[in-house]
Amino acid sequence: DGGITQSPKYLFRKEGQNVTLSCEQNLNHDAMYWYRQDPGQGLRLIYYSQIVNDFQKGDIAEGYSVSREKKESFPLTVTSAQKNPTAFYLCASSIGVAGDEQYFGPGTRLTVT
Amino acid sequence: QKEVEQDPGPLSVPEGAIVSLNCTYSNSAFQYFMWYRQYSRKGPELLMYTYSSGNKEDGRFTAQVDKSSKYISLFIRDSQPSDSATYLCAMIPTSGTYKYIFGTGTRLKVLA
Secondary structure: OOOEEEEOOEEEEOOOOOEEEEEEEOOOOOEEEEEEEEOOOEEEEEEEEEEOOEEEEOOOOOOEEEOOOEOOEOOEEEOOOOOOOOEEEEEEEEOOOOOOOEEEOOOEEEEEO | OOOEEOOOOOEEEEOOOOEEEEEEEOOOOEEEEEEEEEOOOOOOEEEEEEEOOEEEEEOOEEEEEEOOOOEEEEEEOOOOHHHOEEEEEEEEEOOOOOOOEEOOOEEEEEEO
16 A cells, blocks of 8 residues: 555653654655644645755754655754654655645654653 | 635534535635644644536535636535534645645534
C-alpha cells in the first residue's frame, strides 16, 4: 500500500536536546512538506522540498532543519534553538505539480520538557 | 485579517442531519480547494479536491466553490457518528506556489 509513514508516533525529549522526526513516502511524489499543528492555530508550514537535494523555508523555519537526500525521505530536526517545540508535527507529500492534492502522514507528537 | 477564515465550532448535529461546513477567503487568486477530515491525534485525510467554481460530489460529500463570494462549502448528507472529526479547508493559488493555506478547522460532533 502506498502512503506516508512518520515515526515515532510519540516522542519525548528534554529541553536542550536536538531531535529528528522521520518521514518516508512510497507514493513516488516529488514534493514533500513539514507542518506544525498547534491547538487553534491550524497548520503552519515549516519547510518544503520540491525535489531531491533542494528545500525552502516555510513560514516558521527558525529552530528547524531538514534534508532531502532521497526522494522517499524528508527528515525534520527540531533543534534546541526552537523556543516552543512541543507540538504535533505532520509530514505531507504531493506529486510535485503546483496546485495538486497534498497527502498527509499520521503525525508525530513531540513533547519537550 | 487571515487569508482563510473557518468557524472553529464545535458544531453538534443529530445523526442523519445534513451538515454544512464553510470557509471564506480573501485572496481572489486561490484556484484549488481541498477539504480534509482529521480525527483526534491523526493526520488529515483528503476528502475532496476541487478547482474553480461549481460543485463536486463524492458519496455523501459535496464540495461547493463560489469564487465570486470567495466562499467554499462542504456538505455531508446523512451524517454519521463516525463523521465526528475536525474538518480543514485548504487552498492554493495558480501562481505556482507550493504554499497551501489552511483554515484552522471546524470540529464536528454527530450525536447518535
